[in-house]
Every structure is written in C-alpha cells, then in structure tokens.
Amino acid sequence: MTPNWPVADLDPVRRLAVLAEAIPGAVFAEDVLDAPFDQVWAVAGDLENALPALLTDVRSMRFVEHDGERLVAEARSHLGLRDRFDVVLRPGWCLMQSGRLIGGMAAVADGDRTRFGFLGGLRLPGTRLAGPALRRLGRPIGRRFLRRLGERVAEVTG
Amino acid sequence: MSEPDRVELVRAAQRGDALAMQELLTLLTPYVGRLCGPIALADGPDATQEALIVIFRNLRQLAEPAAVFGWARAIAVREAVRVARSAGRARPSELPEVPAKGDPQLAADIRDVLDRLAPEHRAVLVLRDLEGLDEQTVGGLLDVPTGTVKSRLFRARRSFRKAWGR
Incomplete structure (x- = not known):
C-alpha cells in the first residue's frame, strides 16, 4: 500500500500573487466580489469588451490571432498608441504581455462569491530599481479596476 | 517537457x-x-x-x-x-523521531503520523520517503550532519513502533 501523502494546492489568485511578487514593480490587488464565479468571469474574461471599460488608458482591444488558450491581441490607447499583447486566457486565469506592459487577472469561486486578483506591471528598463515606488504609485490602479469590475458585474447581472 | x-x-x-x-x-x-x-x-x-x-x-x-x-x-x-x-x-510531537522506512503504519495512515511529528521530522520523512533521497543528501538539505539524520532514523524505529504498538 502506498501512503496517501497530503498535497497542498495553490489557487489561481494565489498563483497570480506569486507572479506579482516576482515581477519588479508589479501591482497586485485582490478582493472578494459579491457575485458567483461564472458571472464574474463572463464579464472579466471578455477582454475585448472588459478592458476598455475597466482600464482608463485602453480605448480598444481586438484579438488578431487565436490558438486554444493562446491569443494575440492589439490594444489602442486613447492617445492612439498601439500595443500587441501575447495572451493566455482560460476560465479563471488571464495573463498578457507586450513589450512594455504585463497584465493579469485570476478568479476563484468563494462560495456564492468570487475572489478576484488583478496584476499590472511595466517591462521597462529600471523597473527593478524603481520597484517599490512603482508599487506605491500603482496601488490605486488595482483598487480602481476591482471596483469597476464589481460595478460592471452588478450592471450586467442586474 | x-x-x-x-x-x-x-x-x-x-x-x-x-x-x-x-x-x-x-x-x-x-x-x-x-x-x-x-x-x-x-x-x-x-x-x-x-x-x-x-x-x-x-x-x-x-x-x-x-x-x-x-x-x-x-x-x-x-x-x-x-x-x-x-x-x-x-503540537508537541508525540513521536519524538521519524518512523522507519517501510513501516506499514506509514502507508496505513500517513496523515496521523505527520500530525504527530515536529515539522523538521516531517521534512526528513518527506525527503527520504517521498523524494527517495539518501541520508547524506537529506542532511545537506536540512543543514544537519548526516550522523544526526542517521541517529534520528535509528531511534525512530523504536519510538515509532512503541507508539503504534500500544
């Protein structure tokens, strides 16, 4: 008989928090939203509609390539800047990266509610040195994203 | 991969x-x-x-x-x-040492054995039984001399059997 050793698991929100700790200057915010996982992810995972609504800098986002959970998306800012993102998207998990930016979302059911994590970071020279300052400056972005997501989920689900 | x-x-x-x-x-x-x-x-x-x-x-x-x-x-x-x-x-460990390799109680109720060991001793057990490492490597990883690992394991046989044999 083989012993049945206990195994520890790490849910997607905790995994995203690990990445945020490892990415210099990355911002991480977490909250529990008052809606079931399916409803929350139906809103958050619809990147083409969600990100322009939830992030002030994004005017549009459009998928240009699609291969399973790997996608390529083109984003435009309100100033007209374009960015091309490699994206991994599956239920409860999204990580996206361009030459300049990193973004991530993770969600896990918490009873009838949803624990949700947000990650934002820069990929620019000097972020390692400026990490602590960037984290302080970026904190409101994460909180704002989560507040808007909660409002949008409430709107959609009525 | x-x-x-x-x-x-x-x-x-x-x-x-x-x-x-x-x-x-x-x-x-x-x-x-x-x-x-x-x-x-x-x-x-x-x-x-x-x-x-x-x-x-x-x-x-x-x-x-x-x-x-x-x-x-x-x-x-x-x-x-x-x-x-x-x-x-x-908790204060009821089992002062790590049970011997192959002890049938390990397979029967590993969780109970782990509950009764101190964290350092659980680490010895995991590295030896789950990872299959020898005593020298276990000692190196836990930063204790090989002799300490060996003596712990040796004494473990008696104390573990005594605890389970009651």
Missing part, C-alpha cells in the same frame, strides 16, 4: 518573460505543493505560496537551469518548515 525545453523555459523566465514565468509556475506548483503539503499540513497553501515567491524572486541566481527542481526542492522544504513553525500550530 524535454530537458532542453525546460532549460529554455527557465532561461526565458530568468529574463523576465511573464508568460514563461507563468508556465514555469504551472510546472513547479504541483511539485512544491507535494513537498509543502506533508510538512506544513494545514498551512500547506501558505507554505507553497511563500516557497514559490522565494523561488521566483531568486530565479535569476539559479546558475544551472537544468537543476531547477532540485533547487526548488531545497527552498520548498526550508520554507515549509519555517511556515509550519511560525504558524504556531505545531
């Missing part, structure tokens, strides 16, 4: 490629969770998270990407013992 692919994945993660970091995290999390679970028990998820943070924060210092699992193992075991200790849940 082949070894060359894994080495390339580690190198990309070391360069700060977030998608490679995510893939490496997916690869390492089950392994780290298997090590931290039996050592930190109820605090297993916390220990796994803490261990992975240390692993990914220090990834650039890993000189041999092919050795990523062995390197991660040393960090995971150390963090699991630390988290289990600092959580203050550790």
Whole structure:
C-alpha cells in the first residue's frame, strides 16, 4: 500500500500573487466580489469588451490571432498608441504581455462569491530599481479596476 | 517537457518573460505543493505560496537551469518548515523521531503520523520517503550532519513502533 501523502494546492489568485511578487514593480490587488464565479468571469474574461471599460488608458482591444488558450491581441490607447499583447486566457486565469506592459487577472469561486486578483506591471528598463515606488504609485490602479469590475458585474447581472 | 525545453523555459523566465514565468509556475506548483503539503499540513497553501515567491524572486541566481527542481526542492522544504513553525500550530510531537522506512503504519495512515511529528521530522520523512533521497543528501538539505539524520532514523524505529504498538 502506498501512503496517501497530503498535497497542498495553490489557487489561481494565489498563483497570480506569486507572479506579482516576482515581477519588479508589479501591482497586485485582490478582493472578494459579491457575485458567483461564472458571472464574474463572463464579464472579466471578455477582454475585448472588459478592458476598455475597466482600464482608463485602453480605448480598444481586438484579438488578431487565436490558438486554444493562446491569443494575440492589439490594444489602442486613447492617445492612439498601439500595443500587441501575447495572451493566455482560460476560465479563471488571464495573463498578457507586450513589450512594455504585463497584465493579469485570476478568479476563484468563494462560495456564492468570487475572489478576484488583478496584476499590472511595466517591462521597462529600471523597473527593478524603481520597484517599490512603482508599487506605491500603482496601488490605486488595482483598487480602481476591482471596483469597476464589481460595478460592471452588478450592471450586467442586474 | 524535454530537458532542453525546460532549460529554455527557465532561461526565458530568468529574463523576465511573464508568460514563461507563468508556465514555469504551472510546472513547479504541483511539485512544491507535494513537498509543502506533508510538512506544513494545514498551512500547506501558505507554505507553497511563500516557497514559490522565494523561488521566483531568486530565479535569476539559479546558475544551472537544468537543476531547477532540485533547487526548488531545497527552498520548498526550508520554507515549509519555517511556515509550519511560525504558524504556531505545531503540537508537541508525540513521536519524538521519524518512523522507519517501510513501516506499514506509514502507508496505513500517513496523515496521523505527520500530525504527530515536529515539522523538521516531517521534512526528513518527506525527503527520504517521498523524494527517495539518501541520508547524506537529506542532511545537506536540512543543514544537519548526516550522523544526526542517521541517529534520528535509528531511534525512530523504536519510538515509532512503541507508539503504534500500544
């Protein structure tokens, strides 16, 4: 008989928090939203509609390539800047990266509610040195994203 | 995943490629969770998270990407013992030492055995029985002399059998 050793698991929100700790200057915010996982992810995972609504800098986002959970998306800012993102998207998990930016979302059911994590970071020279300052400056972005997501989920689900 | 692919994945993660970091995290999390679970028990998820943070924060210092699992193992075991200790849940161990390899009670109720051991002794058990490491390597990983590991294991046979034989 083989012993049945206990195994520890790490849910997607905790995994995203690990990445945020490892990415210099990355911002991480977490909250529990008052809606079931399916409803929350139906809103958050619809990147083409969600990100322009939830992030002030994004005017549009459009998928240009699609291969399973790997996608390529083109984003435009309100100033007209374009960015091309490699994206991994599956239920409860999204990580996206361009030459300049990193973004991530993770969600896990918490009873009838949803624990949700947000990650934002820069990929620019000097972020390692400026990490602590960037984290302080970026904190409101994460909180704002989560507040808007909660409002949008409430709107959609009525 | 082949070894060359894994080495390339580690190198990309070391360069700060977030998608490679995510893939490496997916690869390492089950392994780290298997090590931290039996050592930190109820605090297993916390220990796994803490261990992975240390692993990914220090990834650039890993000189041999092919050795990523062995390197991660040393960090995971150390963090699991630390988290289990600092959580203050550790009960005074009823089993003062680690049970002998192949003891049937290990297979019968490993959770009960783990509950009755101190975190450091759970670590010896995990490294020896789950990871299949020899006493010298276990001693090196836990920073205790091989003789200490050997004597603990030797004395363990008697105390464990006594505890279970009641």
